[in-house]
Amino acid sequence: MASPSGESPVRLAAETWEALFRAQVAVMRRLQSGPAFKALALNEYDVLFTLSRCPSGWLRLNELNDNVLLSQSSLSRLVERLEKRGLVERMPAPQDGRGVLLKLTDAGRDLQKQIGREHVRDISALITPALTPSEQRELLRLTEKLRGSVSGH
Amino acid sequence: MASPSGESPVRLAAETWEALFRAQVAVMRRLQSGPAFKALALNEYDVLFTLSRCPSGWLRLNELNDNVLLSQSSLSRLVERLEKRGLVERMPAPQDGRGVLLKLTDAGRDLQKQIGREHVRDISALITPALTPSEQRELLRLTEKLRGSVSGH
DNA sequence: TCACGATAGATGCAAATGCATGTAAATCGG
DNA sequence: CCGATTTACATGCATTTGCATCTATCGTGA
Numbered sequence: 563m564a565s566p567s568g569e570s571p572v573r574l575a576a577e578t579w580e581a582l583f584r585a586q587v588a589v590m591r592r593l594q595s596g597p598a599f600k601a602l603a604l605n606e607y608d609v610l611f612t613l614s615r616c617p618s619g620w621l622r623l624n625e626l627n628d629n630v631l632l633s634q635s636s637l638s639r640l641v642e643r644l645e646k647r648g649l650v651e652r653m654p655a656p657q658d659g660r661g662v663l664l665k666l667t668d669a670g671r672d673l674q675k676q677i678g679r680e681h682v683r684d685i686s687a688l689i690t691p692a693l694t695p696s697e698q699r700e701l702l703r704l705t706e707k708l709r710g711s712v713s714g715h
Numbered sequence: 716m717a718s719p720s721g722e723s724p725v726r727l728a729a730e731t732w733e734a735l736f737r738a739q740v741a742v743m744r745r746l747q748s749g750p751a752f753k754a755l756a757l758n759e760y761d762v763l764f765t766l767s768r769c770p771s772g773w774l775r776l777n778e779l780n781d782n783v784l785l786s787q788s789s790l791s792r793l794v795e796r797l798e799k800r801g802l803v804e805r806m807p808a809p810q811d812g813r814g815v816l817l818k819l820t821d822a823g824r825d826l827q828k829q830i831g832r833e834h835v836r837d838i839s840a841l842i843t844p845a846l847t848p849s850e851q852r853e854l855l856r857l858t859e860k861l862r863g864s865v866s867g868h
Numbered sequence: 869t870c871a872c873g874a875t876a877g878a879t880g881c882a883a884a885t886g887c888a889t890g891t892a893a894a895t896c897g898g
Numbered sequence: 899c900c901g902a903t904t905t906a907c908a909t910g911c912a913t914t915t916g917c918a919t920c921t922a923t924c925g926t927g928a
Contacts, residue, residue, distance in 0.1 A: 575842035576835045578851040578858075579742065585858035586739045587784045588866040589732065603886095603914085624876065631740045636915050638878060643914095660876040660923045682729045689728035692864030693857065698731040701857045704850055705731075705738035711845030713741040756884085756916095777906065789885050791908060796884090813893045813906040 582705075589688055598680035601673065605632055605640060607681075610649065610674040613666045620663040622655065628713065649673060735858075742841055751833035754826065758785055758793060760834075763802060763827040766819045773816040775808060781866070802826060 594604065602610070612629050613621055627637050641664060644650045649670035655661030666674065689698065747757065755763070765782050766774055780790050794817060797803045802823035808814030819827065842851065 571843055571848060572835060572839040574848060574851050574855075575839040578842055578846075578855045579838045581855045581858040581862070582735070582739060582742075584782070585862040585865070586735060587782070588862045589735075590784055591781075592865060605914095622876090628744075629737070629740070631743055633916050634877075635879080635917080638876095639914080642878090655876090658876080658924075662877065682725060685732045686725040686728040688865050689731055689861070690724055692861045693731075695724060695727060697857055697860070698727050700853060701861075702727075702731045702734045704846065704854045704857070705734040707850070708842070708845045708854070709734070709738040709741045712738070712745060712841050758884095775906090786886050787907075788887080788909080792884075795908090808906090811894075811906080815907070 589685075592688055593681070593684055596680070596684050598677050598684060602677060605630055605636075606644060607674070607677055609637075609640065609644065610666060610670055611678065613650065613664060614671060614674045614678070616665075619665045620653070621665070623662045623664060626664065644670070742838075745841055746834070746837055749833070749837045751830050751837060755830060758783055758789075759797060760827070760830055762790075762793065762797065763819060763823055764831065766803065766817060767824060767827045767831075769818075772818045773806070774818070776815045776817060779817065797823070 590604075593599065599607070608630050609626060612626060613619075623637065623641065624634075626641075627634055630637060632640065641650060641652070645652055648667055650664050651667050653663045653665075655663050693701065743757075746752065752760070761783050762779060765779060766772075776790065776794065777787075779794075780787055783790060785793065794803060794805070798805055801820055803817050804820050806816045806818075808816050846854065
């Protein structure tokens with residue numbers, strides 16, 4: 563408890579991260595206990611979700627890896643599993659002989675949509691009673707700003 | 716892209732969670748690439764950290780499990796590993812014959828402090844340039860509020 | 869053009885994780 | 899007080915993960 567947070571900038575930053583991380587754990591723990599995660603693990607759903615948001619439909623494996631908290635090799639095998647289950651499709655990258663392009667199959671898109679709907683419902687049930695719309699917008703703004711600063715080198 | 720976020724409450728909540736989660740992933744990815752995580756995996760450090768913050772020094776295994784994003788069985792084995800490495804000590808719970816109490820050993824406390832220092836430095840280097848102190852305080856407040864609402868049933 | 873270093877992804881292997889289940893102790897209902 | 903249910907933690911086993919390494923391709927400088 564007790565976070566004076568009027569102290570050193572270093573301490574404030576650490577407390578802020580700690581709070582962000584714990585909130586993420588608390589929400590995630592609740593989400594994972596729901597039925598939406600039976601069919602697909604978090605990281606697997608995350609890959610389908612990211613692909614579903616991709617405008618061109620195709621995404622490079624290494625780009626995917628920036629979004630997901632997984633090592634390169636684990637992502638490689640995760641995608642291999644998704645392919646075996648018929649949820650994603652692979653294609654060698656046209657401009658780069660090393661690369662691999664990924665996209666959702668129809669089955670993958672359907673599954674993502676279905677889980678996504680449940681997911682959104684669960685999230686809303688957790689967030690809406692916790693924060694006012696105005697607070698949510700502020701949290702959205704701050705976390706986007708943080709992410710932009712951190713991943714944009 | 717495009718998050719008008721003036722739409723439905725459900726959509727706003729989902730976008731807020733998405734942003735929070737991605738920010739967490741982005742920061743965590745950077746932290747894990749640092750040298751502070753060589754000695755100890757995230758979840759292992761997290762256990763030592765939580766124990767270090769515990770006022771009485773002793774913590775029940777199931778209480779620990781609320782803080783960490785791990786299944787009960789995984790936490791059980793993680794603690795077993797930490798004990799084998801001499802970082803934590805176990806004790807049967809006095810009031811409850813089923814329970815197990817945990818505390819840091821001196822070696823565990825030292826290691827936590829050492830990694831914690833590096834950790835705080837890395838976090839500060841990521842957060843401080845991203846958000847003003849005032850923004851950090853607001854993010855801290857919002858995430859603590861969210862966590863309180865979610866974990867407090 | 870070609871040797872060299874960097875990058876994308878795959879793979880062997882050991883370690884970590886989760887699910888289902890087991891054991892023991894606590895709690896509850898009658 | 900006793901049997902049934904629940905809770906806390908441990909364990910067997912299959913799956914997932916990460917590290918180190920490998921192969922193939924790309925980019926670069928001489």
